[in-house]
Amino acid sequence: MEIIIEELSHGHKLLGRHKFATSNITIGRGYDNDIIISDPHVCPDHLQLHFNGEHWLLNDQGSINGSYLEDSKENILQHQVKSGDIITIGKSQVRFVFPSHPVDESIAISPFESLINLARHPVALALSMSLFALIAGWIINLNNANEVTLTQMLVPTIGLTLGFALWPAGIALVSHLTKHDARFWTQMGISFFFFNLMWLSDIFENIVHFNTSSNSSMLWVIAIIPLLLAFCLFWLNCYVGFHMTLLRRNVVSMCLIVLLFGGSFVVQMSKQPDFNPRPQFDTTIMSPVFLFTPSSSVDRFVSDSSKLFEEASKAAQEDSKE
Amino acid sequence: MKVIFALLLMCGSTLSFAVEQAEEIFKQLAPSLYQIRLIDKASGEKSSIGSGFQISSDGLIATNYHVISGYARHPHKYNIEYLDNKGNKAALSLKSVDVINDLAIVQRAVTTEMAFFKIAEQAPTKGEELYSLGNPHDLGMIVVPGTYNGLKNESFNDRIHFTGSVNSGMSGGPVVNKNTEVVGINVATSGNQIGFLVPHDKLLALYLAYQNSPPESIEQQMAAQLMRNQDKLITTILNSEWQLKQLGRGLIPTIDVPFVRCWGESNSDKVDAQIMAAVANCDLDENTYISSDFFTGSLEMEYRYMESDKIGSTKFYHIFERQLNQVAPGNQAGKDDVTEYQCHHDIVKPEGSNIKNKSVFCTRAYKDFPKLYDVLYIGISVDHEQYALLSHFTISGVAQETSLAFLTKFMESVTWK
Numbered sequence: 040m041e042i043i044i045e046e047l048s049h050g051h052k053l054l055g056r057h058k059f060a061t062s063n064i065t066i067g068r069g070y071d072n073d074i075i076i077s078d079p080h081v082c083p084d085h086l087q088l089h090f091n092g093e094h095w096l097l098n099d100q101g102s103i104n105g106s107y108l109e110d111s112k113e114n115i116l117q118h119q120v121k122s123g124d125i126i127t128i129g130k131s132q133v134r135f136v137f138p139s140h141p142v143d144e145s146i147a148i149s150p151f152e153s154l155i156n157l158a159r160h161p162v163a164l165a166l167s168m169s170l171f172a173l174i175a176g177w178i179i180n181l182n183n184a185n186e187v188t189l190t191q192m193l194v195p196t197i198g199l200t201l202g203f204a205l206w207p208a209g210i211a212l213v214s215h216l217t218k219h220d221a222r223f224w225t226q227m228g229i230s231f232f233f234f235n236l237m238w239l240s241d242i243f244e245n246i247v248h249f250n251t252s253s254n255s256s257m258l259w260v261i262a263i264i265p266l267l268l269a270f271c272l273f274w275l276n277c278y279v280g281f282h283m284t285l286l287r288r289n290v291v292s293m294c295l296i297v298l299l300f301g302g303s304f305v306v307q308m309s310k311q312p313d314f315n316p317r318p319q320f321d322t323t324i325m326s327p328v329f330l331f332t333p334s335s336s337v338d339r340f341v342s343d344s345s346k347l348f349e350e351a352s353k354a355a356q357e358d359s360k361e
Numbered sequence: 362m363k364v365i366f367a368l369l370l371m372c373g374s375t376l377s378f379a380v381e382q383a384e385e386i387f388k389q390l391a392p393s394l395y396q397i398r399l400i401d402k403a404s405g406e407k408s409s410i411g412s413g414f415q416i417s418s419d420g421l422i423a424t425n426y427h428v429i430s431g432y433a434r435h436p437h438k439y440n441i442e443y444l445d446n447k448g449n450k451a452a453l454s455l456k457s458v459d460v461i462n463d464l465a466i467v468q469r470a471v472t473t474e475m476a477f478f479k480i481a482e483q484a485p486t487k488g489e490e491l492y493s494l495g496n497p498h499d500l501g502m503i504v505v506p507g508t509y510n511g512l513k514n515e516s517f518n519d520r521i522h523f524t525g526s527v528n529s530g531m532s533g534g535p536v537v538n539k540n541t542e543v544v545g546i547n548v549a550t551s552g553n554q555i556g557f558l559v560p561h562d563k564l565l566a567l568y569l570a571y572q573n574s575p576p577e578s579i580e581q582q583m584a585a586q587l588m589r590n591q592d593k594l595i596t597t598i599l600n601s602e603w604q605l606k607q608l609g610r611g612l613i614p615t616i617d618v619p620f621v622r623c624w625g626e627s628n629s630d631k632v633d634a635q636i637m638a639a640v641a642n643c644d645l646d647e648n649t650y651i652s653s654d655f656f657t658g659s660l661e662m663e664y665r666y667m668e669s670d671k672i673g674s675t676k677f678y679h680i681f682e683r684q685l686n687q688v689a690p691g692n693q694a695g696k697d698d699v700t701e702y703q704c705h706h707d708i709v710k711p712e713g714s715n716i717k718n719k720s721v722f723c724t725r726a727y728k729d730f731p732k733l734y735d736v737l738y739i740g741i742s743v744d745h746e747q748y749a750l751l752s753h754f755t756i757s758g759v760a761q762e763t764s765l766a767f768l769t770k771f772m773e774s775v776t777w778k
Contacts (some may be wrong), residue, residue, distance in 0.1 A: 114501060137460075180676065181675065181676050181679045182679070184635070184683075185635065186635060186671070186682050199566055225538050235539070248477075249719075250708075252705075252706060252707035252708065253704065253705050253706050253707070254705075254707070283460055313696065314695065314696035314701065315689070315701055315702075316689070316690060316694065316695070316701075317688065317689055317702070318688060318690070318702035318704050318721075318723035319701075319702065319704065320704035320706055320721045320723060321656040321706055322682055322685040322686060322718055323682065323742055324681060324682045324685070324741050325675070325678050325679050325743070326674035326675050326746060327674075327717075327743055327744050327745065328674070328718075328746075328748060330708065330743055330744075332708055333708075334707075334708040334710035334714055334717050335707050335708065335709050335710075336709070336710070336711070337711045337712065337769055337772045337773055338769075339707075339708060340705075340707055340709045340711075340720055340722070340772070341765050341768055341769050341772075343705050343707065344705050344765065344768065345761065345765055347703045347704070347705055347722070347724045348724055348725070348726070348734060348761045350703050351700050351703050351724050351726035352702070352723055352726045352731070352732070353725035354701070354726065355699075355727065355728045355731075357701045358700060358728060359728050359729075361504040
């Protein structure tokens, strides 16, 4: 009867797979074995496998570190192999599977998968990267009070684009190092698509701030958009780059969000002075084309402002109590 | 040659006459002159000095509020002490202050009736010779002759313009006429030979009010004075004529009173500038000293017009927005004096007006003086693609009603031409 033997790494990663039709198989570090494992904790003659016509029997050959089934502490002697058994030898593992071992149902390539693959399409990739560079250049121009020539803008724009490309490149590198498929271009496509969405959400946020007075209390909803976008980006980065369960993917993305936004929040808080003599208010002003809200009257503004005095007096009383 | 010599001789004789007279005055008045010192209790050393003079036989001494402001604000931190012309030192107690006119009355213990300065009944005439007394830079009592030049025109609260050197340390010292009557109190200097004095009637009023009913607490007295002064100031301003002046395509209000002065600047000489900018600002030429890091009673208005046909509308407003980050209060105040600012913003179009502003109003409350606030307003027009007008004011030490009345009038006055 045929048997399939899989070599597994310490972290359960598949290193090699062998199919045997003989009835005697030896496993060990020595070169005379059928399966040679170069783990210093494995003996030259470590395990022997024998088919007795009905069952496969497994025997430890008196190795120094022993051979164990899964988590059991007992050394293996005359163990009757069942399909799917994992035996630990030294710091390595081997798995025994019979040809009749059931396999998972095949998964159809989902529309989602093909959607993700669309991101690596050269046209889509070129489009989103050039859109990113365009917006970056525009913002660099906006922030420069003086006249800016195209050549002056080129270097910082390319620099910014390359800087942002470091993120997908980094993820691709990590997935390559952890023996996953790197999928560099897919990561690039997805990341730049989301970077563009973040620019847009930024502009949208500005327009909303410009059009709302400090009376509106729903502005925190707007502040959530970048968080959601970042979550989606990290989630897809994980989806493309690593094989992990849905739960794990959610947790990893969540942790990244907390690390990134929580971290910058803490940094901001630590920079906050004890007392700020300058007024803090929403400074957003934009071109009149972005103004959609109806304007208030002076009376309305004055009566809204008059509420501030009460708040300020209350703050003064609280402070003097301390 | 002879003529010149004669002239020189004449000058010399008048000069020596003036010196003789000053010496005489000084000799006569020296026993009633004091150096006032604030002694820091923890270190036991003097932390500030000024001058003072006795105004009654029972030991009342007049000085500047700013000389003893440390004690008025933190009575536990300091002692007030005097040093007389014989070198005697003893403690003083604070009796009454006038924070608006920078005056204070302190009292020393006396055993017998003492000589004192008489307060004049009439203001001096223009050009009259006056003698300022005090102890500049802790160098010892001196007398400085000078002339009376009337009241300072640009001042809301009267100040005498005195041509003569008033140096720091002479603050609180008396200025007397030839009859040794007090006509003013040294208060400030504006450089070479320009000094400012508080007129004698302010001191007389404070002295009489103290005789009638001494204040219960200095802090309450100060709060009431600040409240009265802001009411008087803002009411005067609101009842004065507001002239509309053109700035770019905008019309901006300026107030036609001598104590609010306006200045202007623009970059119209820079041909290659991306944005044409013109700035006008008007402010009150004085403020009220409360402590070395807390001033109030200031008023400032600023207008900024910007126009550009060289850059896009989005960039134009983006550059404008960055100027809003530089908004700062008009007066100096710290954590112990005021709260942080609370702000409100909205898009506002005054009724019947042709301007649409993003308007921001902020206020902070005074911790020791209830119902007094600093307020600040900024309006930026957001109704034209290539030009915009910023209108801004700050007032410190105002009440709610007066500041809101000012706000309403200000917002309704700024328009497009």
